[in-house]
Amino acid sequence: MKTPKFETQPFQVTIPDLSGEAVAEVITIPVKVEWDDEIKEWLLTPEAIRQIEDTKARHMGLLLPAQFKELRERYGYTQKQMGELFQVGEKSWTRWESGKHRPSRSNNLPIRALYDGEISINYLLKRAGKPVREESKPALQALPVISKACKTPAPDWNNLLVQYFAAPEKPIQVHLAAGKGNSAIITQLLKLVHDNPGAVEQLLTEEGPASRQRYGVPAPTHTYPQPRLTTIPTVS
Amino acid sequence: MALQPIPEQWRKEVCALLKASVDWTIRPTKGFGEEFQKSFPQSFIEDVYEAYISFLEGGSPMGCPVPMDYPAGETWDFYFTFEGKKTYGKIMLRNDHKRIIPYSAHLPKKPKLRCE
Numbered sequence: 001m002k003t004p005k006f007e008t009q010p011f012q013v014t015i016p017d018l019s020g021e022a023v024a025e026v027i028t029i030p031v032k033v034e035w036d037d038e039i040k041e042w043l044l045t046p047e048a049i050r051q052i053e054d055t056k057a058r059h060m061g062l063l064l065p066a067q068f069k070e071l072r073e074r075y076g077y078t079q080k081q082m083g084e085l086f087q088v089g090e091k092s093w094t095r096w097e098s099g100k101h102r103p104s105r106s107n108n109l110p111i112r113a114l115y116d117g118e119i120s121i122n123y124l125l126k127r128a129g130k131p132v133r134e135e136s137k138p139a140l141q142a143l144p145v146i147s148k149a150c151k152t153p154a155p156d157w158n159n160l161l162v163q164y165f166a167a168p169e170k171p172i173q174v175h176l177a178a179g180k181g182n183s184a185i186i187t188q189l190l191k192l193v194h195d196n197p198g199a200v201e202q203l204l205t206e207e208g209p210a211s212r213q214r215y216g217v218p219a220p221t222h223t224y225p226q227p228r229l230t231t232i233p234t235v236s
Numbered sequence: 237m238a239l240q241p242i243p244e245q246w247r248k249e250v251c252a253l254l255k256a257s258v259d260w261t262i263r264p265t266k267g268f269g270e271e272f273q274k275s276f277p278q279s280f281i282e283d284v285y286e287a288y289i290s291f292l293e294g295g296s297p298m299g300c301p302v303p304m305d306y307p308a309g310e311t312w313d314f315y316f317t318f319e320g321k322k323t324y325g326k327i328m329l330r331n332d333h334k335r336i337i338p339y340s341a342h343l344p345k346k347p348k349l350r351c352e
Binding site for chain 1: 257259260263264265266267268269270273274277278280281282283304305306308328337
């Protein structure tokens with residue numbers, strides 16, 4: 001049996017303009033292809049196809065499969081519930097999450113808006129005629145925001161605090177995208193940081209300390225070292 | 237020559253493999269990907285597989301058997317509709333009947349198939 005022959009070759013991915021009819025941009029990416037000696041052709045590997053499709057989706061502003069899953073898990077919903085929420089059906093959601101299919105730009109729009117925090121889950125629930133969720137545990141609600149910014153899973157927030165306990169002279173850096181529009185979460189986070197200064201070195205990447213003023217949270221008054229945290233504080 | 241009905245057994249097997257959508261059963265050529273991108277910048281490769289199925293499962297699909305330089309299976313080409321446009325398609329069902337090679341899904345470059 002012959003050993004498969006793989007190569008990395010350039011591949012041009014076309015990005016459509018907003019009309020969808022014309023090419024807005026061509027991006028060349030390296031993809032893995034396999035030589036098929038029987039038919040004398042280079043074949044796209046499954047990995048190459050995913051790369052091509054993900055590149056296109058990303059440039060079109062579509063959520064990627066992992067982001068669909070992340071969004072669903074943020075609210076603890078099933079695929080069926082997400083399908084109902086966006087009125088697209090369970091099958092569509094499942095396909096988007098698995099990467100078997102991509103959403104249209106029109107379907108993607110409200111989903112992206114929820115993902116980015118531009119609209120609330122309760123707004124969608126109301127529109128779908130479903131009971132709204134209780135607005136509680138703001139600190140926990142903020143975890144995806146933090147974990148996204150830190151590029152670590154949400155549970156690692158605990159680990160970040162543990163790291164701080166181990167070396168309080170090295171404050172944790174949390175990058176908050178203050179311009180994303182979720183003022184409630186940002187307000188609670190700022191309050192959390194204010195109430196526990198030193199645990200987190202806060203970096204508001206888009207608006208800086210101006211956000212603190214905007215959301216009416218005074219600047220921390222304590223200086224390092226600060227009393228250590230024993231649990232994730234719940235902010236009321 | 238004229239267009240021929242695409243054999244039912246070939247269609248059944250190809251559709252079953254397209255529906256199974258297992259990574260290693262559908263292996264498009266690099267050329268397929270490049271031409272598809274040029275013709276349909278707004279579309280994704282996965283979407284065209286459904287259009288293949290719709291055509292092949294529709295009533296009496298017609299096409300041409302394609303003699304290949306390296307015959308490792310049975311190949312047919314045909315015109316089908318994708319994104320509302322007449323599209324040229326070409327698929328090989330390999331001799332093991334477990335894999336297909338999509339060769340083409342792009343806007344037509346010729347007015348007719350070779351057997352028309």
